[in-house]
Amino acid sequence: AQKITQTQPGMFVQEKEAVTLDCTYDTSDPSYGLFWYKQPSSGEMIFLIYQGSYDQQNATEGRYSLNFQKARKSANLVISASQLGDSAMYFCAMREGHRGRRALTFGSGTRLQVQP
Amino acid sequence: DVKVTQSSRYLVKRTGEKVFLECVQDMDHENMFWYRQDPGLGLRLIYFSYDVKMKEKGDIPEGYSVSREKKERFSLILESASTNQTSMYLCASSTSGAYNEQFFGPGTRLTVL
Numbered sequence: 720a721q722k723i724t725q726t727q728p729g730m731f732v733q734e735k736e737a738v739t740l741d742c743t744y745d746t747s748d749p750s751y752g753l754f755w756y757k758q759p760s761s762g763e764m765i766f767l768i769y770q771g772s773y774d775q776q777n778a779t780e781g782r783y784s785l786n787f788q789k790a791r792k793s794a795n796l797v798i799s800a801s802q803l804g805d806s807a808m809y810f811c812a813m814r815e816g817h818r819g820r821r822a823l824t825f826g827s828g829t830r831l832q833v834q835p
Numbered sequence: 836d837v838k839v840t841q842s843s844r845y846l847v848k849r850t851g852e853k854v855f856l857e858c859v860q861d862m863d864h865e866n867m868f869w870y871r872q873d874p875g876l877g878l879r880l881i882y883f884s885y886d887v888k889m890k891e892k893g894d895i896p897e898g899y900s901v902s903r904e905k906k907e908r909f910s911l912i913l914e915s916a917s918t919n920q921t922s923m924y925l926c927a928s929s930t931s932g933a934y935n936e937q938f939f940g941p942g943t944r945l946t947v948l
Contacts, residue, residue: 728875752934764925764939771934810877814934821866821885821929822893823937825877 722746723811725826732801732833739786740796740829742811751815753794754823755785758808767809770794801833838862839940841926847946854913856943858926864938865931867909871895872923872942881924884909885931916947 724743732738744753755767770778770785778785786795798805808830812823842857860867866885870878870893880893882901890901898920902910909928913920923944927937 723877725877754936756939762923762942762944764927766936766938769934769936812878821931822868822880822883823878825870825879827875827877 722815722824723813723826725811725829727829728827729830729832732798732831734803734833734835735800737797737799738801738831740798740809740811740831742794742796742826744792744794744811744813746792746813746815748816751813753785753787754812754814755783755794755796756810756812757805758810758828759804760807764810768796798831803833803835806831806833839926839928839938841924841940841943843943844941845944845946847948848913848916849948850917852913852916852947854916854945854947856911856913856924856926856945858909858911858928858940859907860909860928860938861907862928862930862938863906864928865906866929866937867903868927868929868937869893869899869901869909869911870925870927872925878925881911916945918947921945921947 751772753770757765768780784797808828810828811826839860868883869881884890884903900912925942926940929937
């Protein structure tokens with residue numbers, strides 16, 4: 720079963736508008752962490768934001784915020800005021816448990832294109 | 836700044852060749868990882884290492900091996916390259932904290948002819 724599901728292969732957004740990238744996850748571990756990474760066309764993976772399963776508040780980092788709905792097992796990334804430089808692949812990822820494997824499990828990604 | 840470097844950005848090899856992909860990190864991180872990235876599949880873990888000479892298989896270890904003789908260096912080895920190993924390979928490192936972010940290298944795009 721897919722542990723991380725990103726159902727939007729591609730998204731378009733107009734410059735200066737907000738956009739939400741969807742991510743749902745599957746785990747039975749009460750302790751986990753959720754990450755979002757950005758991958759521009761140059762290929763490097765850039766860490767954007769992190770949400771812990773026990774965090775009471777949604778994470779925010781500048782124009783990025785994470786809409787964390789624990790009961791629905793969703794961790795959607797919200798980008799406010801989109802910029803042309805936001806055009807990239809976006810990956811949602813999860814790390815399960817303190818004693819689980821140290822690696823991240825990634826979703827298949829969403830390609831975001833920001834239009835002028 | 837954490838820096839993770841990979842030996843090549845682009846690599847072309849022939850079927851059956853032995854291929855070495857090198858990764859070096861400069862922040863004394865305990866954990867190092869090798870992922871493979873294919874369109875529509877995201878990143879999949881090949882191997883990771885949590886200490887020198889220690890390694891664990893990931894989700895797709897078949898056809899690969901790894902070596903970690905020094906803390907800063909983690910090598911991915913394709914013993915006999917095959918065309919289905921044509922892919923983007925990404926190395927990452929992190930500290931030992933449970934939920935610390937992973938820092939990625941620029942990736943190596945490997946083509947096996």
